Amino acid sequence: MSVLVVAPGRDVSHWVETLKSQHPGMNVYVYPEDHDNEEVEFAITWKHPRGLFKNYPNLKVVASMGAGVDHITSDPEFPEDVKITRVVDKQLTSDLSEFVLALVLNHTRHLSAYKHQEKDSNWNVLKYCRNSDMKVGIMGMGVIGTATAQLLAKNNFKVSGWSRTEKDCEDITSYYGDNSLEDFLQASEILICLLPLTDATSGILNKELFEKLPKGAYVINVGRGEHLEENDLIEMIDSGHLAGAALDVFKEEPLPEDHAFWEHERITITPHTASLTEAESVIPQIVENYERFQDGEELKNLVEQDRGY
CATH class of the missing domain: 3.40.50.720 (NAD(P)-binding Rossmann-like Domain)
Structure with a gap:
């Protein structure tokens, strides 16, 4: 053999x-x-x-x-x-959950926004959000999703998870099944996608879903690029419904040099490096x-x- x-x-x-x-x-x-x-x-x-x-x-x-x-x-x-x-x-799981925590804090403390302000020597203080005031929703509560949820909860975020079946995790509110998806989304000021890629989840991050998030919600995708309808994301950010997004995965990798994401100041791009x-x-x-x-x-x-x- x-x-x-x-x-x-x-x-x-x-x-x-x-x-x-x-x-x-x-x-x-x-x-x-x-x-x-x-x-x-x-x-x-x-x-x-x-x-x-x-x-x-x-x-x-x-x-x-x-x-x-x-x-x-x-x-x-x-x-x-x-x-x-x-x-x-365990190492992959730890690496990825820590990466997600970093992206969440990058958003709540406006680090990317300050980086853009540097270009114009703009001394503009932005009001930040405390961890305990933020509602974070995780789509996909497998091994990595559960570990990420637990790490965020330990850092005082209000965390909920959405999955196919009910999960019993301390300090994590569990939503499960299609019937609870809208309630989960309405409770997610930061939405994190950690779903597996299947026929059912391909394209799930789309305009219809984004519209069910609270106004000003932020999207983090560390699942797969195929989860995201890219034009819908740009439309919903430009309309003001979404505050922005952090993306580590893309339909085409490396991301083409002429892709619209590169020029969008409210989209943070990382080169599929959440965990190696x-x-x-x-x-x-x-x-x-x-x-x-x-x-x-x-x-x-x-x-x-x-x-x-």
């Missing part, structure tokens, strides 16, 4: 070295080097070429190199009988699943493919 690593455009040599050090004797191929497709039963990937995995007749498991799996589940030719696993990593996967941190769990697969045991962090996460 062989393992195939597929990550076009990335240098995965460190991944291969770490895999072999964690599991000596593992036979690892890196796509697209020459290899026998029939040998491959386990693959590790980030943004594989569409349709690639249908060419591996004995493939049983595909492991995402990161927390997201939409790059796998969005492949219309992905074999239905192949299992998918995702990364659940480190091989040493995530490979142990991938190797554990590899060994579980070899032993016929249940895999950890298995994706429910009908839900997309």
